[in-house]
Structures are given as structure tokens and as C-alpha cells.
Amino acid sequence: MATEPWKAKDWFVSPWNYADEAVKDLNFAKQIKVHDVTLRDGEQQTGVIFSKDEKIRIAEALAEAGVHRIEAGMPVVSASDNEAIKEIVRRNLGPDIFAFARCMVDDVKRAIDTGVKGVVMEIPSSMHLVENAYRWKMEKAIETSIESTRYAHDNGLEVVFFPIDFSRAELKWAIDLIERVGKEGHMDAVALVDTFGVLSPHAARYFAREVKKRLNVRLEAHFHQDFGMGVANTIMALAEGVEVMHTTVLGIGERSGNTPMEEVVMALKTMYGQDIGIDTTKLTPLANLVQRLAGVQVPTNKAIVGSGLYQIESGIITSWFKNCGEQMATELFPIRWDAVGQPPADIVMGKGSGIDSVNIWLQDLGMQVSDDDAMTVLQAVKAYSLKNKKLLSKGEFRDLAKRVLGKAA
Numbered sequence: 001m002a003t004e005p006w007k008a009k010d011w012f013v014s015p016w017n018y019a020d021e022a023v024k025d026l027n028f029a030k031q032i033k034v035h036d037v038t039l040r041d042g043e044q045q046t047g048v049i050f051s052k053d054e055k056i057r058i059a060e061a062l063a064e065a066g067v068h069r070i071e072a073g074m075p076v077v078s079a080s081d082n083e084a085i086k087e088i089v090r091r092n093l094g095p096d097i098f099a100f101a102r103c104m105v106d107d108v109k110r111a112i113d114t115g116v117k118g119v120v121m122e123i124p125s126s127m128h129l130v131e132n133a134y135r136w137k138m139e140k141a142i143e144t145s146i147e148s149t150r151y152a153h154d155n156g157l158e159v160v161f162f163p164i165d166f167s168r169a170e171l172k173w174a175i176d177l178i179e180r181v182g183k184e185g186h187m188d189a190v191a192l193v194d195t196f197g198v199l200s201p202h203a204a205r206y207f208a209r210e211v212k213k214r215l216n217v218r219l220e221a222h223f224h225q226d227f228g229m230g231v232a233n234t235i236m237a238l239a240e241g242v243e244v245m246h247t248t249v250l251g252i253g254e255r256s257g258n259t260p261m262e263e264v265v266m267a268l269k270t271m272y273g274q275d276i277g278i279d280t281t282k283l284t285p286l287a288n289l290v291q292r293l294a295g296v297q298v299p300t301n302k303a304i305v306g307s308g309l310y311q312i313e314s315g316i317i318t319s320w321f322k323n324c325g326e327q328m329a330t331e332l333f334p335i336r337w338d339a340v341g342q343p344p345a346d347i348v349m350g351k352g353s354g355i356d357s358v359n360i361w362l363q364d365l366g367m368q369v370s371d372d373d374a375m376t377v378l379q380a381v382k383a384y385s386l387k388n389k390k391l392l393s394k395g396e397f398r399d400l401a402k403r404v405l406g407k408a409a
Contacts, residue, residue, distance in 0.1 A: 010339035011270040012330035018273070029243040032268070032276045033068035034261060035220060038290060039084075040071045040100045041258050042248040048294045055084040056091070058249075061289050063093035065282035067261075069244070071120060074100040075110035082114065089115040098160070101152075103145040108152045118158030120191070121149055124165055142177060146185035153186035160220060161187040167194040167207065175214045182217065189218035191246065192237060197226030197256060204233035208240035220244035223259050225251055230259035235267060238274075249290040250298055250305070262287060262304040266335065284341035310337045310345040313391070315354015318347050322356050349392040351385040353378065365398055373405055380404045 006015045016022060039055050042048065050058065055073065062070055072088045073081040089097050099116045101107035103123040111119045123145045145161075152159050163169070163178060178190060192207055199207065204223070211219060221237040221244070223230045234245050251260030262283045268274040287305035291298050300308030310333065312318050317332060324331045329345065337344055347357055355371075358378045362369055369377070380400055381392060392400070 005273050006270075007330070008270075010330075010336045011334055013270045013334055017271045023272075026239045026272070027241045028238055028272070028274055029241050031243070032238055032274060033244045034265070034276065034278065035069040035071060035098070035244050035246045036062050036067045036095075036248065036261060037071045037100075037222075037246050037258060038062070038248040038252065040073050041246075041254060042252040042290075042294070043073075044254040045252045045257065045294070045296070048252060048296065050084075050293060052080045052084040052087065054293045055081075056087055058290060058293065059088045059093060060091075061282070061286045062249075063095050064279070065286050066278045067095050068277070069096045069098055069118075071098045071100055071246075072114075072116065075114055076101070076107055082110065085114040085116065098158075100162075101148075103141075103148045105148050105151050108148050108155070108157070111152070112155050112157065116157070118160060118188075119152050120160045120162050121145075121152065122162040122164050124163070142180065145181045149181060149185035149187055153188075158188050159186055160189045160191055162191045162222070163193055165195045166192060167199050167203075168196065171207075171210055175211060179214060182215065187217055189220050189244070190215055191220045191222045192242065194223040194233065197224035197229065199223065199229060199233050201229060201232040201236045204229075204236040205240055208237045208242050212241065218243050220246060221259075222246035224253065225256040225258065225260075228256075230257075231263045231267065234259045234264050235272070238268070239272075250287050250294075250296070250302070252290070252294055252296060260303070262340070266304050266340065270335065280339055281341045286341075304335070304340055305342070309333075310342050311348045312345060313348050313350045313352045313357075315352065315357055318354055318357045318360070321345060321347065322360070349381055349385075349397050350390070351382050353381055353385075361394075361397055362401060365401070367401065369405065376404055377401050 005018055006013045038058060043050050059070055059072060072085040075082040075085055085099055096117045098118040098120055099111040099114055100120045101111050103121050108119060123141055149159050149161060161181060163174065166174060192211060219242045221234050221242045223233045238245060245264060247261035247264060248258040249261055251257040265278045265280060268276060284305045300306050312321055320332050329336050347360055349357060349361060355374055355378055358374050384400055385392060
């Protein structure tokens with residue numbers, strides 16, 4: 001097996017990803033951490049509700065996957081959330097546990113009471129959102145930020161300042177305000193927050209560079225998916241030295257959701273040579289758990305963890321698989337199934353199937369037929385699949401094959 005970084009045992013991506021011209025401006029941090037927000041921002045997706053026990057189960061699965069930090073929830077939301085955070089902290093699962101709070105002292109007190117290590121503290125950073133949505137005076141927002149972040153720090157919490165709608169604020173003005181909060185209050189890190197998912201990848205890079213020039217604190221990337229840019233934007237920010245990425249499992253979250261963890265993790269590992277310590281074999285089991293507990297419908301072709309990614313219907317791809325086999329699976333798939341915890345590749349039967357597909361299934365049934373008979377079965381399969389708009393089960397295929405070949409059922 002070749003030792004080039006773009007072609008390893010478990011993946012085969014473009015060699016251009018590693019071309020000198022492509023990587024010359026990359027500046028990844030020595031250690032990139034995942035700050036998972038599934039239990040807070042993920043639960044803000046309409047209709048998603050996690051019970052206390054479900055939050056604990058998800059936190060345990062996140063820990064098993066090697067996630068570095070878990071934002072376990074917002075204590076003021078409900079008694080159940082508060083108790084879930086306390087129990088997740090008590091279990092000492094391994095990741096650092098953070099809470100989410102508004103920039104209000106009472107919120108911080110509730111976070112302190114849960115025993116978390118740190119707190120992500122939100123405040124609006126764009127003038128229009130403060131005035132139109134919050135109906136606050138800007139000075140009130142600044143004063144409460146200073147008071148509450150200082151209080152959090154004085155009580156031993158690590159503080160991540162979270163300026164809501166940062167990406168739609170006037171940049172210099174917003175940084176001036178954040179700088180003031182850092183000097184008069186406290187912040188250990190600042191999140192680059194694209195609340196409404198409105199950054200382009202090039203703007204995400206500009207955003208990170210400009211903030212980094214002014215603020216000498218750790219930067220974290222929190223991007224949403226309203227234009228489907230969350231993964232690209234997160235990687236652009238990380239390539240500028242941002243150290244922490246805020247993500248959710250499956251990208252669940254408010255409106256179009258948050259940046260999906262599994263996609264960024266695998267892109268970093270395969271396309272950028274950045275292994276950030278996540279056990280990628282846990283990605284699909286983790287996604288399946290969250291999907292089931294959240295009650296969300298995930299497309300079968302969802303990147304990395306979709307249930308249909310390693311199902312082969314196309315006749316030509318089936319022929320490739322027949323010729324390459326499992327040993328050369330990355331000729332067909334950019335990532336091997338076991339690398340991300342998926343079941344092995346499977347040939348399925350439907351309208352797109354080809355003659356090799358039919359022969360393989362017939363052999364599995366112990367049926368040896370001529371090429372003409374196999375073609376007859378194939379045409380019947382295509383007609384059946386088209387009429388019923390579905391793949392065939394093994395039983396349906398067996399019955400169909402026996403019928404068209406004139407064999408007794």
C-alpha cells in the first residue's frame with residue numbers, strides 16, 4: 001500500500017490536497033479540540049428533546065469517541081437540564097464539561113452549582129440584534145458582559161466569550177467591544193460565531209485573521225449551516241490557527257443546524273493530515289444513537305455516517321467491487337467502511353442493478369443460470385423495482401427469479 005498521505009489503508013483522496021501550492025498558507029494549531037454542542041445547540045433543533053438519561057447516554061458516547069469538551073447544556077433551561085449537567089460532571093467521563101449561560105450573574109451561579117469546568121457565555125454583538133431583537137441599550141449588554149464574565153472567572157470557571165451574530169456585526173466595532181469586555185471583565189477564549197450561517201469560506205478565513213490580529217486569546221469556531229458552509233468555514237478557520245471547533249453530531253441544531261462533527265473530523269484527517277485524536281470507528285454508532293434519541297430523519301446518503309453510503313446498487317460499481325474486492329475498497333469508496341464504524345459494503349438489488357449484481361445474488365441462492373437467463377432476471381428486477389419504487393429484498397428476488405425462470409417456488 002502506498003504511504004502517501006492522500007492514500008492510506010483506510011482512505012484515498014486527491015493528491016492535490018497535499019500539493020505545496022495548496023498547503024503553503026495552512027497554519028493549523030498543534031492541538032485542535034472538538035467542543036461538542038449536541039446537548040445544547042443540537043437540542044435547539046425544532047422538535048428535538050433529550051431527557052436527562054438520554055443526555056447522559058450521548059455524553060458517554062461522545063467520551064468514548066474521544067471528544068475533548070462537551071457543552072452539556074444550559075442549567076437555566078429546566079430542572080432536567082440542570083440535573084443532567086450535574087450527573088455528567090459527576091461521572092467524570094474524561095472530556096472537559098462546559099455549561100452554556102447568558103452573560104448574567106444568576107446564570108453563572110447556576111453553572112457554578114453544576115460543577116462544570118467552564119462556561120460559554122453568550123451576548124449579542126451586533127448593534128441591530130441588540131436593538132431590534134433584544135431591545136436593550138448597548139451599554140447594558142457591555143456592562144452585564146463585564147460583570148458576569150468577571151464573576152465566572154473569580155469563581156474558577158474557564159470563560160469562553162460567545163458574541164451572538166458576530167459575523168453580521170461591524171467587525172472593528174465588535175472587536176473593540178469584545179476587547180473592552182476582556183480587559184474589564186474576563187475571557188479565556190472568544191468564539192467566532194456565525195449564528196445565522198452567513199459566512200462564505202473566504203470570509204471565514206478573513207474573520208479569523210482579523211480577530212487574531214487584535215485579541216490575544218484562544219479562538220474557537222462556531223458556525224451554522226444555513227448555506228451549507230459550516231464544514232468548509234470551520235476548516236478555513238482552523239487553518240488560520242483557531243484551536244477549537246464547535247460541532248454537533250449529524251449537524252443537528254437550530255434551523256439548518258450546526259457544523260457536523262463527523263464531516264470535519266474525517267476531512268481534517270484525510271485531506272489535511274490532521275488527526276485530532278477522535279476514534280473515528282465510533283462515528284457511525286454515535287450518529288445512530290443521536291439519530292434515534294433525537295427522532296430526526298437523516299438522509300441515507302449523509303456524508304460519513306449515512307446508512308446507504310456503502311450499499312451498491314449501480315451495475316457498474318458492482319462490477320468494480322467484484323474486480324477490486326474488499327482489499328482495494330478505496331477504489332470505490334474514498335473511506336473504508338470500518339474506518340468510520342459502518343457495516344461492510346453490500347450489493348443491493350434495484351432498478352440500477354446490472355448483470356454482475358444478478359449473478360452474485362443468484363450464486364448466493366445456489367442458482368446457476370445461463371447469461372440469457374440472468375439477463376431475463378435482470379430485466380424483471382428493473383421492472384419490479386421501477387413499479388414498486390424500492391429495492392428488492394432477498395425473498396422478493398428469489399421469488400421473482402424462480403418465477404421468470406419457470407422454476408417451482
